Amino acid sequence: MTAAEKVLTHPMAKYMRTDRLPWIYCPGCSIGIVTNMIARAIEKLDIDFEKIAIVSGIGCTGRVSGYFKTGTFHTTHGRSIAFAEGLKIANPELEVIVVSGDGDIAAIGGNHLIHACRRNIDITVVCVNNFNYGMTGGQFGPTTEHGRYTQTSPRPLGDIEWPFNLVKLAASSGATFVARWTAVQVRRATRSIERGIAHKGFSFIEIVGACPTSYGRSNQLGDGVAMHRHLLEVADIQNGLPPHEAELEYNSRIVCGEFVDIEKPEYTEVLREAQAKMQQQKRK
């Protein structure tokens, strides 16, 4: 064997469709890190990989599902949660993970997000928030900060709208596990994804990431390394802080941590109890 043939295999490669590499992500993008976090969370929990379903919508993060080597589904724009609900309800044995971008889940899919939170259905949503629509070339979205420049909020105006704070949105809609980390807090974020998967109920984990190609360039935030270094600097870990205080100011302070971890009846379990009740009554 020559030196050139000797290739080290990534420890998480067993979960990935390596025949699809190289993947589509730009240099400096955080989505690869988040994919790794999800794989490591699955590894740590030692759950049967074949019982996992990974679902996504459209956009850069929407492509994550297709790199995992289990049952995976790439739905229409914004509908990953709706698909995942059907999946989980029809087969509650499945461990259902939704990976999605901020535009996908909070704009077009916003309605499904809040209602899934309300139902407290046992799925885990990992949302990569890079503050813009990366795949379509960097337009403003529901998480873009006021005044930021994008392809559709050009200079000198910037974005005239105000962003969603996804942690506050998910928590106030009824999600029973809510966390936020940045892409550089890999161990902490991975542990939250683990907890989210293990949690019985709707889990929402926001990972604030970098999109140097579109958002970074439009707002002169530097390259991938610079953007990730910035995330590390402004991350302010406040585990257990009331979710309505979990502020996100890109320039100065991104409050990170686990903000909600409560127990509430889970949808598919309630549904099964309802079925039993109905069947019992019918037998009488």
Place this chain on the structure above:
Amino acid sequence: MPERIMFTMGDVACAEGALSAGCRYFGGYPITPATEIAEWMSRRMPELGGAYVQYEDEIASITSVIGASWTGTKAMTATSGPGISLMQEAVGLAVMTETPLVIVNIMRGGPSTGQPTRGQQGDVMQAKWGSHGDYQIIALTPASVQEMFDQTVQAFNLAEQYRVPVFVLADETVGHMRERLVIPDEKDLKIVSRKKPTVSPEEYLPFKADEDLVPPMATFGSGYQFYATGLTHDERGYPSDKEHIQIELITRLSDKIRKNSDKIIDLERFQLDDADIAVIAYGTPSRSAKRAIRMAREEGIKVGLLRLKTVWPFPEKTIMDLAGEVKQIIVAEQNLGQVYHMVRAYTGTTPVRLMAKPAGMPQLPHEIFDVIKEVA
């Protein structure tokens, strides 16, 4: 369950048909005049260990149904015109990912909110062309309460056999009318279920079709790995922007239905054998047409009915042959002409008269009778 007899409405018959076909997941959003399907399902589904889920909108409803179907569960949704419009993007997803499911559309007056409690056959073209891109669809058009049951079972069987979304396209009158319904004994019903993979997970290609153009379908959690996407994909399910992949894929998806159209198309011929005039109708207007034909026959007019029990795929060959057999064709529709234009495409020089009525009531027998007399 043994045979049961009910006096009930079309919507309920439809729900019972779905349950008899093995449907155990209903995802929906209430809308008149399809609401009774949801109401019936909310009571009956839990009894049978199935799920009734009321979503926040029609988009979530149908997308969840696609998700449920990928667990191997037979699944459906039911709605009406405005709801169908919202579901169209997901219809395309179901076509592209070859997901079996049933979509019931109890058609109401439109456009827009139109007449919620009144009927119209306004969604025939929407069922065929509502989503974007090239595809074929199957749409069944029941005309009675019993047919609401029978054709819903048939819709599930076709969906499972061809791995496609299938429409039950009923007008409001059929949905809301009350008639005798006979629910057959379970063992007398022909139930079809989708093909499962026979090869090992290592060898399995999720979108590699068998000779019948339909690929066996793996489910989530079964140990088979697959990537399903609305993007153009190869046999492995991997996205591709290559021209030949797109052409091969959409041709196969279309051919699954086109090449089997003789087996799918369901028609009723009524007094057509010696007819000079043919009425073509589907749904409630076909019942008025039958009465009108009996009235006309009493006056010695040789007229018959071709009743479409499926509008899609379209019975092109039958219409072509019919045009050669009769001197005049009348299309009676509860709209301003949707099937009429399809009929005209295959009738050559044989004159076709549209008997249109876009209002809440279908054509009444004497109204069709008058048109028959005019052209006789």
